[in-house]
Amino acid sequence: MIQADHKKWAEFVFDIYLKRLLKKSFYDFRIINDLPKLDKSKSLIIAPNHFSWWDGFFVYWLNKKTLNKKLFIMMLEEQLERYWFFKMLGCYSIDLNDTKKMISSLKYTLELVPRSKNLIVIYPQGEIQSYEQRPIKVRDGIDFLAKKSVNDFQIVPTAFKIHYTNEKLPIVYARLGKVLNSIDVAKNNDVFKEEFIKNIELINLEYMTSNFKSIL
DSSP states (O other), X not given: OOOOOOOHHHHHHHHHHHHHHHHHHOXXXXXXXXXXXXXXXXXXXXXXXXXXXXXXXXXXXHIIIIIOOEEEXXXXXXXXXXXXXXXXXXXXXXXXXXXXXXXXXXXXXXXXXXXXXXXXEOOTTSSOOOTTOSSOOOOSHHHHHHHHOSSOOEEEEEEEEEEOOSSSSOEEEEEEOOOEEHHHHHHOHHHHHHHHHHHHHHXXXXXXXXXXXXXX
């Protein structure tokens, strides 16, 4: 597997690039609910929906503007081999077609969990799924980590949505779901999956609210 290799200079360059890219491509980036109250003594796993090429950029920007943690993003190995620069921003690989490599990636993730400053991004769907796809398919990776980790950590289901209005450019909406404790997820496999799906359904109902925080 490919491990993350953070470089400050790479983050500096990418921050400038991404800000320009987002402003060129979107009218606004809005968080439509209050940020959850997090325990700073515990690490955090953000679990976003995966429906577009933009998803990794969205979560990177969300962390930069709100959470400010050390970012690690699990990424398909074939993609990370192609876009090798991303490992210097915190991306590391997983190969869903190679059991040995997949176990190595999960073990690496377990090594990241004990450090409270870490934010780990895992896409529960495992691959890009159409936003309209129902039922929503959720893999068991986060449940596995919750059961295997000897350290307690937090999990926040997160939903992103791109929506066109009467503006030329679309708006990105983000909704952060309920903070889940890994101990509770380990005891009941359905806890995380239900909250993940619920949060996607809620962003569809709430995204037009006037109560939002712009981060672009």
